[in-house]
Amino acid sequence: MKQAKKKILIVGGSSNVGRELIKRLNKDNYEIFITFNKNKLRSQDKKKIIQFKLDITSNTQIEKLVKKVNKMKIFFDKIIFLQGQLAGKSLSDFDTNNIRKNLDINFTGQVILLKKIKKQINKNCLIIFISSIAAVRGSYDPIYAASKGAIVSFVKSLSTWWAPGIKSICLLPGVIKDTEIFKKFSKKRKKFQIKQTPNAELLNKSDLSKIIIDLLETHWRHANGSIININGGAY
Numbered sequence: 001m002k003q004a005k006k007k008i009l010i011v012g013g014s015s016n017v018g019r020e021l022i023k024r025l026n027k028d029n030y031e032i033f034i035t036f037n038k039n040k041l042r043s044q045d046k047k048k049i050i051q052f053k054l055d056i057t058s059n060t061q062i063e064k065l066v067k068k069v070n071k072m073k074i075f076f077d078k079i080i081f082l083q084g085q086l087a088g089k090s091l092s093d094f095d096t097n098n099i100r101k102n103l104d105i106n107f108t109g110q111v112i113l114l115k116k117i118k119k120q121i122n123k124n125c126l127i128i129f130i131s132s133i134a135a136v137r138g139s140y141d142p143i144y145a146a147s148k149g150a151i152v153s154f155v156k157s158l159s160t161w162w163a164p165g166i167k168s169i170c171l172l173p174g175v176i177k178d179t180e181i182f183k184k185f186s187k188k189r190k191k192f193q194i195k196q197t198p199n200a201e202l203l204n205k206s207d208l209s210k211i212i213i214d215l216l217e218t219h220w221r222h223a224n225g226s227i228i229n230i231n232g233g234a235y
Helices: 016-024 059-071 096-120 142-161 187-196 205-215 218-223
Strands: 006-011 030-036 049-053 076-081 121-130 166-173 227-230
Touching: 006 016, 016 030, 016 205, 049 059, 059 096, 076 096, 096 121, 096 142, 121 142, 121 205, 121 218, 142 166, 142 227, 166 205, 166 218, 205 218
Parallel strands: 006 030, 006 076, 030 049, 076 121, 121 166, 166 227
Antiparallel strands: none
8 A cells, every 4th residue: 555645844844955855755655745936836846836925924825725735734854944034234224014924934934834733733743854063053143043942942842742643854065056145145155165174165055955854754753852063063
């Protein structure tokens, strides 16, 4: 008897990392659901994928998504949060609205969505969050660093109080090569980031997607609550 496909939700699935992850997921094992804000997957990428429009800073859109998922009777086995934004500003360069918006994108919106969608999560679900090395090292952009640090504390709490039914893992990458954020860097800054990394190379979206897919295997359930650094040894 053919085993039922597991349902996976990728929040921020239309991002560069999200598209790479979708390419590598075994479509025979997973039914894929993603959220996008502006960039819906193109026709060549969207085969057998259900896409939900979501601005994660909007409580109204979060409510609409949850109602839609409930109506469709979808229960998720895996959830991956790829949502994030690096403004690259010092604190004095942020205005009040941008502070709130960045916190919503990088942390608060994800928490609200997860709270609202909990009833649509299957037992033994694994949730993977993408934080950043900035969570432990700090950053020129203190709002980004603070929001990513909040994810680390959040995962430690979830892994204690939601387990054993729901497990959580947090990844802390450094700068990810070939993402939209990386492309905006100057040549000088790109070289600086590589020089800072003992591996002498940056994590790329291909390797990150492979790491995430590895973590979806059931034997990784023992890593519940883990905060995993994947930054090439840069601390």
